[in-house]
Amino acid sequence: xxxRTRYLAVSAAVLLAGTAxxxxxxxxxxxxxxxxxxxxxxxxxxxxxxxxxxHVYEGLTRRGKDLAVQPGLAEKWEISDDGLTWxxxxxxxxxxxxxxxxxxxxxxxxxxxxxxPGSNFQTRVPSSAEFVKVDDYTVxxxxxxxxxxxxxxxxxxxxxxxxxxxxNNTAGPTPAAATTPSYSALNANGTGAFKIxxxxxxxxxxxxxxxxxxTKPEHNLDEIIFTPINxxxxxxxxxxxGEVDVIEPVPLQDIARVNGTPNAQVMTGPELRTIFLGFxxxxxxxxxxxxxxxxxxxxxxxxxxxxxxxxxxxxxxxVMRGLATPSALMIAPELFPFSxxxxxxxxxPEGAKKLLADAGYPNGFxxxxxxxxxxxxxxxxxxxAVVGMLARVGVKINLMAQPKAQYFAKVLKSGNYQTSFYLLxxxxxxxxxxxxxxxxxxxxxxxxxxxGESNLGNYCNKKHDELADKILVENDTxxxxxxxxxxxxxxxxEFGYIPLHQQSLAWGVSKKVKLSQRADNSVLLYWARKE
Amino acid sequence: xxxxxxxxxxxxxxxxxxxxLIAFSMFRFAGDPVNQIVSIDTPAAEREEVRRSLGLxxxxxxxxxxxxxxxAKGDFGVSYQFxxxxxxxxxxxxxxxxELAFCATxxxxxxxxxxxxxxxxxxxxxxxxxxQTISLIGISLPTFLIxxxxxxxxxxxxxxxxxxxxGDTIRIGWWSTxxxxxxxxxxxxxxxxxxxxxxxxxxxxxxRAEMLEVLRTDYIKFARARGLTTRAINFGHALKNxxxxxxxxxxxxxxxxxxxxxxxxxxxxxxxxxxxxxxAVQNVDIPIxxxxxxLVALIFxxxxxxxxxxxTVVDPRLRSxxxxxx
Numbered sequence: 031x032x033x034r035t036r037y038l039a040v041s042a043a044v045l046l047a048g049t050a051x052x053x054x055x056x057x058x059x060x061x062x063x064x065x066x067x068x069x070x071x072x073x074x075x076x077x078x079x080x081x082x083x084x085h086v087y088e089g090l091t092r093r094g095k096d097l098a099v100q101p102g103l104a105e106k107w108e109i110s111d112d113g114l115t116w117x118x119x120x121x122x123x124x125x126x127x128x129x130x131x132x133x134x135x136x137x138x139x140x141x142x143x144x145x146x147p148g149s150n151f152q153t154r155v156p157s158s159a160e161f162v163k164v165d166d167y168t169v170x171x172x173x174x175x176x177x178x179x180x181x182x183x184x185x186x187x188x189x190x191x192x193x194x195x196x197x198n199n200t201a202g203p204t205p206a207a208a209t210t211p212s213y214s215a216l217n218a219n220g221t222g223a224f225k226i227x228x229x230x231x232x233x234x235x236x237x238x239x240x241x242x243x244x245t246k247p248e249h250n251l252d253e254i255i256f257t258p259i260n261x262x263x264x265x266x267x268x269x270x271x272g273e274v275d276v277i278e279p280v281p282l283q284d285i286a287r288v289n290g291t292p293n294a295q296v297m298t299g300p301e302l303r304t305i306f307l308g309f310x311x312x313x314x315x316x317x318x319x320x321x322x323x324x325x326x327x328x329x330x331x332x333x334x335x336x337x338x339x340x341x342x343x344x345x346x347x348x349v350m351r352g353l354a355t356p357s358a359l360m361i362a363p364e365l366f367p368f369s370x371x372x373x374x375x376x377x378x379p380e381g382a383k384k385l386l387a388d389a390g391y392p393n394g395f396x397x398x399x400x401x402x403x404x405x406x407x408x409x410x411x412x413x414x415a416v417v418g419m420l421a422r423v424g425v426k427i428n429l430m431a432q433p434k435a436q437y438f439a440k441v442l443k444s445g446n447y448q449t450s451f452y453l454l455x456x457x458x459x460x461x462x463x464x465x466x467x468x469x470x471x472x473x474x475x476x477x478x479x480x481x482g483e484s485n486l487g488n489y490c491n492k493k494h495d496e497l498a499d500k501i502l503v504e505n506d507t508x509x510x511x512x513x514x515x516x517x518x519x520x521x522x523x524e525f526g527y528i529p530l531h532q533q534s535l536a537w538g539v540s541k542k543v544k545l546s547q548r549a550d551n552s553v554l555l556y557w558a559r560k561e
Numbered sequence: 562x563x564x565x566x567x568x569x570x571x572x573x574x575x576x577x578x579x580x581x582l583i584a585f586s587m588f589r590f591a592g593d594p595v596n597q598i599v600s601i602d603t604p605a606a607e608r609e610e611v612r613r614s615l616g617l618x619x620x621x622x623x624x625x626x627x628x629x630x631x632x633a634k635g636d637f638g639v640s641y642q643f644x645x646x647x648x649x650x651x652x653x654x655x656x657x658x659x660e661l662a663f664c665a666t667x668x669x670x671x672x673x674x675x676x677x678x679x680x681x682x683x684x685x686x687x688x689x690x691x692x693q694t695i696s697l698i699g700i701s702l703p704t705f706l707i708x709x710x711x712x713x714x715x716x717x718x719x720x721x722x723x724x725x726x727x728g729d730t731i732r733i734g735w736w737s738t739x740x741x742x743x744x745x746x747x748x749x750x751x752x753x754x755x756x757x758x759x760x761x762x763x764x765x766x767x768x769r770a771e772m773l774e775v776l777r778t779d780y781i782k783f784a785r786a787r788g789l790t791t792r793a794i795n796f797g798h799a800l801k802n803x804x805x806x807x808x809x810x811x812x813x814x815x816x817x818x819x820x821x822x823x824x825x826x827x828x829x830x831x832x833x834x835x836x837x838x839x840x841a842v843q844n845v846d847i848p849i850x851x852x853x854x855x856l857v858a859l860i861f862x863x864x865x866x867x868x869x870x871x872x873t874v875v876d877p878r879l880r881s882x883x884x885x886x887x
Contacts, residue, residue, distance in 0.1 A: 061725075065840070067642045075603075150599060152607065204644045211645040230653070231643045232840065233832040234726075259725055259830045260840065263709050267724040271716045404843075435592025435845045443605045444593055444612075480604040 055252040056560050058543065059274040060553065061259040065232045068215040071188035072149040072203040075459070078278075080186040081552035082256065085237055086127075087188030087220035090118060090137065091181050095546045095557065097364065097461060099181065103132060103189055103221065113176030113505050120167040124244045126191040127218075127225045134163040139192035139201075149203040153459075154187040156180070176503045178510065182460045194219045223247055223556040224254060232258060250559050269294050269538045275560065276545065277538040278553050282351050282408060285536060294540050297547045300355040300532040302362040303457040305406055307340075307416065307528040309333055309450070312474070312488035316450040318398025318428065326395060327450070327487070333525035335385035338378045339423045340416060342530060349411045353534035359518060361458060361466050362532050364549050368515045372522060374529075382423040394424025400452040401429060402437040407533040413453055427451070447486050454486065455533070457550065463514045467498040471521050489526035566866070573862040578629075580858040584851055585625040594845040598641050615641075628851060638848035642841070647852045651834055656736045657727055658826070658833030662818045664749050665757030665825075670811060673761040677768025678800060681776070692765065699762035704821070708755040708828035715751060723748045725830040756825040760814050764807055771803035812868040816861040 064078045071083045092102035104118040124132040141161040144151050159180075160172040173180070195201050195214065204212040218226045221244070224237035237254040239247070257274070259265040262281045268274045270291055280288055285296045309327035310316055316325050326332045342356040355363075356374060363369035386394060401413035410431040417427040432440075441449040458465035473490035474482035481495070482488065497517040504510040521527065535551055546557040595612045612618050616627065631638065637647040676696075680689035699707075716724035728744030730737040739745025775781060776799055784794045823835035830836065834853060841849035 065642070068644050070644075073644065074598075147610070150603065153604075211639070211649075215644045230832075231645065231650075232837065257726060257830065260836070261827055261830065264712060264725050264828055264830055267709075267712045267717050271720055271724050273716070273724055433592070433843070435597065435843065436590070437592075438596040439593030442593075442596060444595060444608055480606070483605055 056250055057253040057255060058251050058276065058555060058558060058560050059255045059257070060276045060555065061257050061265055061268055061274045062278050062553070063258070063260060063262075063265065065258045066229070066235050066256060067231055068204060069218040069226065069229060070200075070204045070212060070214040071190065071218075071220075072144050072151050073215065075150045075186075077457070077551055078553075081554060082235075083188060083218070083220075084186065084222065084552065084554060085224040085254070085556060086218045086222045086226055087190070088222045089184045089187050089189060090120075091184045093185045093461075093548075095548055097549060099185070102185065103137075107181070109505075113178070113503075114173050116171040116173070116180060117164070118169045118171065120169065121244060122167055124221050125242055126194065126221055127240060128191070128194055130191050130193050130219075132189070132191075132221055133166045134169045135166075136189055136192045137161065137169045138163050139195070140187070140189045143190065143195070143201065143203060144187055146202050151187060154183050176505055178503075178505045178507075179460055179462045179464065182462055188220065190214075191219050223249070227253075247556065248559075249556050251555065254555055266538065269540065272540065275540040275543045276553065276555070276558075278536075278551070279407075280536040280538040282353060282536065285351070285353070288538050292541075294538055297537045297539055297545065298353055298534050299547050300362065300364070300549060301457075301535045301551050302364060302461070302532065302549050303406070303455045303551075304357055304360055304362055304532055305409075305412065305453065305455045305530045306357075306360060307336070307530065308452050308454060308485075308487045308489070309336075309527075310447070310487040311490070311526075316397060317448060318450045320396040321391075326389065326391060326397075329389045330524050331385045331389040332391070333528075334375065335382040335389070335423065336420065336425070337525050337528045338375050338385070339382040339425070340419050340528065340530075341377045342374065343377070344419075345412060345415050346531060349408050349415050350531070350533070353407075353536065354531040355534075356531045357529040358522070360456070360470060360521065360527055360529050361463050361518075362549070365458065365461050366463050366514065366518075367511060371515065372518065379419075379423050386423060386425070391424075394426065396426040396428065397450050398428045398430060400437060400441050400449040401431040402434045402453070403431040405434040405437070406453075406455045407536075409453060409455075412530065416453075441486050443483050447488070449486060452486060453530075454484075456484070461550070463518070464498060464501050467494070467501065467514070467517050471517075471526060472498060489521070489524075491520050491524065491526070494520045566870075569866050569869070573859070573866070576862055577855055577858050580854055581629070581851065582625060584854045585621055585628070588845075588847050588850065589621065591842060591847075591850070592845045594641055594847055597844045597846070632855075637852040640841075640849050641846045642844050642849075647848045650837060650849065651852060651856065652735060653737075654832060654834045654837050656738060657831060658819060658822055658835060660739060661749065661752055661756060661822055661825070661831060661833060662815070664753035665755075665818055665822075666760065666811065666815060667757075668753050669757040669760035669764055670807075673764025674768055674800075674807070676761075677765040677803075678772060678795070680765070681769040681772025682795060684773070696762040696765050699758040704755060704759070704824045705828050707758060708751070708825060711751045711755060712828070722751055724751075727832055752825050752829045752831050755828065756818060756822055760811070760818065763810060763814070767806055767810060768800075768803050771806060772799060775799045775802050808871075809868070812864060812871065816857075816864045819860055820857050 062078055066079060066082045071087050089102050090104040092100045094100050103121055103124060105121045107116055107118045109116050120134060126132060138161045141155055144154055145157055156177065158174040162170040162172060164170055198213040200212050200214040204215050216229060223240055223243050225240050227236040227238045229235045235256045239252050259268060265277045266280060266284045269277045272293060280296050288294050288296050311327050313325055315323060346352065346354045346356055358372040358374040359369050399413060401410055403410035413429055413431055417429050420427050439445050441447060441452055456470055468481055469484045471489060471494060472482035472485060473495055474485055474488045494517050497513050501510055501513050535547060537547060539545055542561040544559045548554060595608050598611055599608055616624060639645060640647050640650055643650060676692045680692045683689050712724045715722040726748060727739045728748035729742040730739050730745055731741045739749055781794060781799060784798055822833060823839055826833045826835035827839050837849060838853040
């Protein structure tokens with residue numbers, strides 16, 4: 031080796047070493063179907079958005095990988111014997127990203143802001159709850175009635191910095207009808223594991239690891255680059271080509287292909303959302319049916335016939351390609367310990383025909399069905415399968431599958447519940463059964479109450495509602511679970527709904543990345559490790 | 562000339578108003594925007610409050626009138642999804658779309674003309690047949706399919722080019738450009754081909770047909786007889802005369818390239834106005850939909866006006882017809 035070539039070799043080595051250094055920074059690239067639109071943590075209550083902002087902001091509580099409630103910004107809490115006062119002890123030494131200390135003032139401020147007009151999270155904190163600062167690190171919450179699940183959703187009630195919000199004129203949440211953009215929609219100042227480095231709504235968001243985080247990070251990332259990729263094929267291509275490390279979701283039809291490649295795989299698992307069918311049980315004559323003068327769905331026999339006519343195993347294997355967990359209940363098994371005690375009625379088309387004949391429809395009847403086609407995994411295909419199965423027992427379904435924007439405009443309260451038979455999915459926001467008992471199974475008859483607003487067909491049982499009211503204030507977990515079981519038994523015995531399944535999560539992950547998959551479909555990268 | 566432009570400006574205003582009115586009367590079929598703003602468990606009272614605060618409870622004509630009154634002052638409202646002024650969002654996304662449209666058009670012109678001239682001159686050669694086949698593909702395959710095929714070939718299988726996005730961009734004032742970085746330039750290749758393929762095919766076929774036509778004319782024969790080089794005849798005389806229809810096509814198609822970039826942008830997650838519009842439709846974001854449709858209408862009107870004016874520059878015979886109202 032001449033001196034000259036040796037010199038070249040050395041300089042090449044130096045150059046290589048020089049370029050290798052910045053490459054040591056670990057960047058995780060993540061693409062989701064949905065956008066991160068506003069950084070204001072009180073603007074849109076939606077799982078993907080909440081998960082994104084959970085990297086930046088934190089609540090008084092956290093939820094672990096198994097969804098168990100853990101201390102977050104509050105180290106611990108105590109409940110008074112009458113259940114009316116909760117005392118929260120705040121973590122000391124926590125700093126917001128701008129260096130401001132986290133104190134009781136920020137909690138009181140956030141409690142006001144989250145309940146202000148324009149907030150999409152008003153139900154996170156009861157409107158009558160009063161927040162009292164005891165000292166800088168203690169806050170009392172005074173309630174009008176006991177509420178055992180007060181803090182169940184506080185992992186996504188993110189605490190904001192009072193001083194920062196007031197200084198930047200963003201002390202109120204950004205309302206939908208805002209005429210000027212709010213500071214907090216484009217900037218963030220949380221206490222969490224990552225800081226926002228830059229945010230271009232709908233294009234790209236860059237997160238940088240927060241070196242001053244109050245706890246030891248489990249992740250080994252320096253940077254997260256988030257890009258929304260709306261198109262399924264492009265998102266999968268980006269994963270396969272190695273341009274992104276994590277994608278959510280992977281379309282069912284691409285799972286086998288992703289798993290067949292050497293550098294990526296699909297993480298699957300049951301999601302908390304329950305997909306179910308509902309009936310209009312309130313109108314005296316169905317809107318879309320050839321049965322005139324009466325409503326067949328008021329008869330539990332007809333509902334049972336529909337239930338027994340559906341072959342859930344076929345839906346699972348054919349429509350969902352095995353990626354679904356058939357369900358007997360309107361809540362996911364992870365969220366209710368007695369779920370195992372419930373079983374689906376057997377698939378029995380002959381029995382269904384007999385039930386229909388007993389109910390006075392020996393030749394079946396015709397009814398219209400509403401179905402979204404871009405909301406849940408293979409939603410339209412599920413509906414088509416249901417149409418075929420019901421045809422076998424003589425019921426002719428006229429399927430109306432439409433994009434979610436039109437679907438929800440029609441079937442929700444704002445559309446005057448214009449549906450006779452529909453498919454919907456529901457995840458209880460509180461991860462608690464009461465939410466299902468109240469929103470989905472509660473009677474709609476009191477116009478002043480918001481009970482049953484998502485009970486599109488108005489299944490109604492007064493006894494069930496009385497139980498739900500008791501469950502709301504019962505502090506004893508064992509008693510409470512027993513009552514929940516009773517309430518669910520009332521609904522299942524009357525076939526108020528047809529639960530179908532929990533759909534599956536499908537995250538595409540590069541083999542270089544280790545992730546923890548949480549059943550609520552929150553992609554939380556503060557648990558991610560990348561080689 | 563001035564009277565002509567003024568008259569056309571009034572026509573343009575009429576077109577914009579019509580587009581706006583049609584758009585507004587269609588929006589109610591797009592779904593209920595309130596459902597996209599609130600979450601599914603938001604109480605109905607709160608939903609009604611949102612609806613009222615957005616003015617969505619008023620009849621469509623009143624909403625349209627209010628939109629026009631604000632638009633006249635340059636205020637196109639605030640996006641429901643992003644909570645930012647629509648004009649800012651569109652301005653932010655416009656460079657992406659215009660750069661893509663520019664590259665696609667340049668690609669279409671350069672390759673269209675080259676392939677057209679070649680296959681015009683060497684009709685029977687093997688390459689000419691290959692070009693004919695490519696042009697058939699360009700005309701018959703839908704854009705999104707071409708995009709996905711290119712992604713799978715060049716991004717997934719070969720790993721040469723990025724599959725999505727714009728790469729790194731550099732800001733010059735309010736304009737963000739992808740022309741100055743390597744990743745920005747490589748990111749432009751696949752979307753430009755996808756978007757420009759159809760125009761390229763069109764140009765190639767026109768140039769080929771025109772070349773065949775022109776090469777048969779007398780003045781080419783005379784040029785040959787005078788002993789000019791083949792090169793001078795083909796490119797100096799023949800090609801020049803084929804370009805008039807090409808200019809017309811390129812001008813008229815430029816508007817469609819910008820408007821139809823919607824599909825290409827969706828496939829490549831290209832952060833331009835088209836992608837913004839598609840997402841706005843999915844989320845019933847009326848302010849973005851309205852502003853985008855008006856903008857596209859405006860672009861079409863302006864391009865048409867420019868083409869009309871250009872004609873008079875190219876062809877003096879048209880000037881008299883413009884001076885007198887037809």
